[in-house]
Amino acid sequence: MDKSGEAYWKATLGLLTKILVVWFLVSFGAGILFADMLNGIHLGGYPLGFWFAQQGSIYIFVALIFIYAKKMGEIDRKFDVHEE
Amino acid sequence: MDLQTTIYLVVGASFALYIGIALWARAGSTSEFYVAGGGVGPRVNGMATAADWMSAASFISMAGLISNMGYGGGLFLMGWTGGYVLLALLLAPYLRKFGKFTVPQFIGDRFYSKSASTVAVVCLLTASLTYVIGQMTGVGVAFSRFLGVSSETGIYVGMGIVFVYAVLGGMKGITYTQVAQYVVLIFAYTVPAIFISLHLTGNPIPQLGLGGDLVGTDMSLLQKLDSIVVDLGFGEYTTTTAGSTLNMFVYTLSLMIGTAGLPHVIMRFFTVPTVAAARSSAGWALVFIAILYTTAPAVGAMAKLNLHSTVNTAVVSGGDLYAVESSIKADERPDWMKRWEKTGLLKFEDKNGDGRIQYYNDKTKNDEAKAKAEAAGWKGNELTVNPDIIVLANPEIALLPNWVIALVAAGGLAAALSTAAGLLLAISSAISHDLVKGVFNPNISEKGELMAGKIAMAVSIFVAGYLGLNPPGFAAGTVALAFGIAASSLFPAIMMGIFSKKMNKEGAIAGMLAGLSITLFYVFAHKGIFFIKGTEYLDLIGGPNPFFGITPEAFGAVGALFNFIVAFVVDKFTKEPPEHIQHLVESVRTPRGSKAVDGAH
Numbered sequence: 001m002d003k004s005g006e007a008y009w010k011a012t013l014g015l016l017t018k019i020l021v022v023w024f025l026v027s028f029g030a031g032i033l034f035a036d037m038l039n040g041i042h043l044g045g046y047p048l049g050f051w052f053a054q055q056g057s058i059y060i061f062v063a064l065i066f067i068y069a070k071k072m073g074e075i076d077r078k079f080d081v082h083e084e
Numbered sequence: 085m086d087l088q089t090t091i092y093l094v095v096g097a098s099f100a101l102y103i104g105i106a107l108w109a110r111a112g113s114t115s116e117f118y119v120a121g122g123g124v125g126p127r128v129n130g131m132a133t134a135a136d137w138m139s140a141a142s143f144i145s146m147a148g149l150i151s152n153m154g155y156g157g158g159l160f161l162m163g164w165t166g167g168y169v170l171l172a173l174l175l176a177p178y179l180r181k182f183g184k185f186t187v188p189q190f191i192g193d194r195f196y197s198k199s200a201s202t203v204a205v206v207c208l209l210t211a212s213l214t215y216v217i218g219q220m221t222g223v224g225v226a227f228s229r230f231l232g233v234s235s236e237t238g239i240y241v242g243m244g245i246v247f248v249y250a251v252l253g254g255m256k257g258i259t260y261t262q263v264a265q266y267v268v269l270i271f272a273y274t275v276p277a278i279f280i281s282l283h284l285t286g287n288p289i290p291q292l293g294l295g296g297d298l299v300g301t302d303m304s305l306l307q308k309l310d311s312i313v314v315d316l317g318f319g320e321y322t323t324t325t326a327g328s329t330l331n332m333f334v335y336t337l338s339l340m341i342g343t344a345g346l347p348h349v350i351m352r353f354f355t356v357p358t359v360a361a362a363r364s365s366a367g368w369a370l371v372f373i374a375i376l377y378t379t380a381p382a383v384g385a386m387a388k389l390n391l392h393s394t395v396n397t398a399v400v401s402g403g404d405l406y407a408v409e410s411s412i413k414a415d416e417r418p419d420w421m422k423r424w425e426k427t428g429l430l431k432f433e434d435k436n437g438d439g440r441i442q443y444y445n446d447k448t449k450n451d452e453a454k455a456k457a458e459a460a461g462w463k464g465n466e467l468t469v470n471p472d473i474i475v476l477a478n479p480e481i482a483l484l485p486n487w488v489i490a491l492v493a494a495g496g497l498a499a500a501l502s503t504a505a506g507l508l509l510a511i512s513s514a515i516s517h518d519l520v521k522g523v524f525n526p527n528i529s530e531k532g533e534l535m536a537g538k539i540a541m542a543v544s545i546f547v548a549g550y551l552g553l554n555p556p557g558f559a560a561g562t563v564a565l566a567f568g569i570a571a572s573s574l575f576p577a578i579m580m581g582i583f584s585k586k587m588n589k590e591g592a593i594a595g596m597l598a599g600l601s602i603t604l605f606y607v608f609a610h611k612g613i614f615f616i617k618g619t620e621y622l623d624l625i626g627g628p629n630p631f632f633g634i635t636p637e638a639f640g641a642v643g644a645l646f647n648f649i650v651a652f653v654v655d656k657f658t659k660e661p662p663e664h665i666q667h668l669v670e671s672v673r674t675p676r677g678s679k680a681v682d683g684a685h
Binding site for chain 2: 035061
């Protein structure tokens with residue numbers, strides 16, 4: 001892989017890491033490991049840990065994929081590897 | 085119009101729609117048959133993926149499981165949606181760039197080995213076949229409950245419908261029927277939920293209603309539910325976990341990895357025109373899935389509250405749950421309970437002979453609840469409710485009009501049929517493309533392969549139908565197995581193929597076999613060798629759940645980890661993959677130059 005190819009892949013992996021950290025924190029973190037602690041806080045009638053496990057993590061997953069798709073598009077264009 | 089006629093009309097109309105689409109979307113080439121010509125837009129593909137993904141289990145069983153498990157049920161919600169993040173980031177765009185028809189073809193080409201692709205075909209066939217059995221039995225159940233025909237007749241009708249649009253249209257026919265099926269199933273799921281949420285909380289949006297206050301009180305719905313179930317000796321709804329925290333963690337991870345590794349889901353991303361479309365399409369798929377998945381917890385919790393208030397009048401009045409007159413009289417129980425008693429999914433037994441129904445947890449560890457039940461003269465729980473009826477009986481419990489009940493019947497069938505069709509396509513393309521063309525007859529013509537694909541599809545439908553009619557004793561455990569296989573064999577192999585340039589064929593094959601064997605070993609120890617009763621060997625591994633208390637359903641992630649470790653160790657001691665494979669990986673990683681998906685080997 002040439003120089004710019006390597007830089008492109010590095011940028012891609014950087015983005016993936018950031019997204020996966022959030023993915024992990026909302027589901028395994030807030031939804032499971034820290035759920036008990038967060039249940040002390042309420043979001044309307046929802047205890048917060050319960051909300052992350054049954055609602056919040058799903059909404060954030062959706063947002064994460066669209067953010068990923070958008071940022072990847074930017075990286076593609078920056079390194080001039082986009083389609084068309 | 086009576087209920088039965090309404091159901092026939094609604095279900096009949098939905099079937100006519102699917103067949104109409106099938107006739108319009110006939111496949112004329114292998115590209116149309118395998119990948120719908122590669123021209124499906126990201127939103128349409130997302131919707132089809134959602135229908136493909138949401139099976140009879142998501143539609144019928146999930147809310148009931150959540151209702152039973154409470155907070156711990158969140159593992160299904162997070163597991164079955166979080167997998168799409170992995171799919172979008174780690175697999176879908178790269179496999180789309182690779183640009184071939186099937187998953188085993190990627191594994192075979194990337195690891196320059198016919199053996200690797202054959203191992204992948206075996207994994208794919210096992211995972212998809214076990215999964216499709218569940219769908220076929222689901223079709224049978226939905227038919228027999230709602231149309232008053234036998235489960236056998238139901239499966240024959242289901243086979244006939246799938247046959248028409250899957251054999252005629254292949255992926256093209258399946259994609260456009262799945263879009264229609266998504267619309268049917270999402271209406272069927274959300275309409276009753278909206279009615280019930282409005283009734284209980286005054287908020288028509290179930291996702292908000294679940295976090296709202298009960299109508300006419302300043303107590304939140306979840307607080308009320310918690311206090312009632314705890315008073316009756318059950319675990320607190322909003323905090324009860326599934327086993328240990330570690331088990332819930334690993335179980336969630338296994339479902340996520342398994343979701344991302346299921347071939348019938350991955351295949352859907354071969355139908356979009358570009359790499360960028362594959363990325364956003366995964367997002368759209370999750371949007372359409374999330375509409376149902378965020379409604380499910382509301383359905384589960386509200387059904388639980390409704391059920392308790394049906395049998396115990398003190399739930400609504402706020403009086404003493406253990407007072408004699410709080411439990412309803414058995415001969416005054418509502419009609420829907422009597423209807424479901426006939427199916428055996430709901431049972432009432434008057435253990436203390438007082439003519440009233442007591443519904444509580446008689447095995448509770450809560451001393452206060454135990455003492456109250458004894459003082460009230462309760463002699464054991466008298467009502468058993470199969471979780472599967474929560475969604476199906478929900479409209480009846482809430483006394484909704486007939487057309488809503490008919491809609492739920494059509495929705496359950498749409499969910500089962502759309503998933504079955506997607507699985508059947510994965511099975512038949514593995515046979516016609518990876519085995520017939522890839523191994524036995526590489527020179528087969530385009531026309532010949534299309535014919536082979538259609539024959540493989542027809543045969544798969546008959547095999548699936550046969551297995552649905554004569555479910556092997558293991559039917560219940562099989563979906564867990566499908567996820568275990570996808571997680572422990574396919575996902576790691578594909579991921580290493582993309583993210584490691586140096587991973588060679590020896591490492592990949594050893595990893596797949598190792599991950600698969602250890603997962604099967606652990607599952608079979610609990611459930612019997614190939615699920616044959618009496619062949620469990622728990623003593624050999626030291627009792628149930630010996631590995632840190634992890635249940636066999638949750639073991640896929642451990643299998644995946646084992647796969648990765650074995651693959652990297654073997655890779656270290658064997659020679660690097662050839663130069664052209666490393667170039668292949670580089671090209672898969674960059675979007676430019678993506679072309680229409682084709683089948684060339």
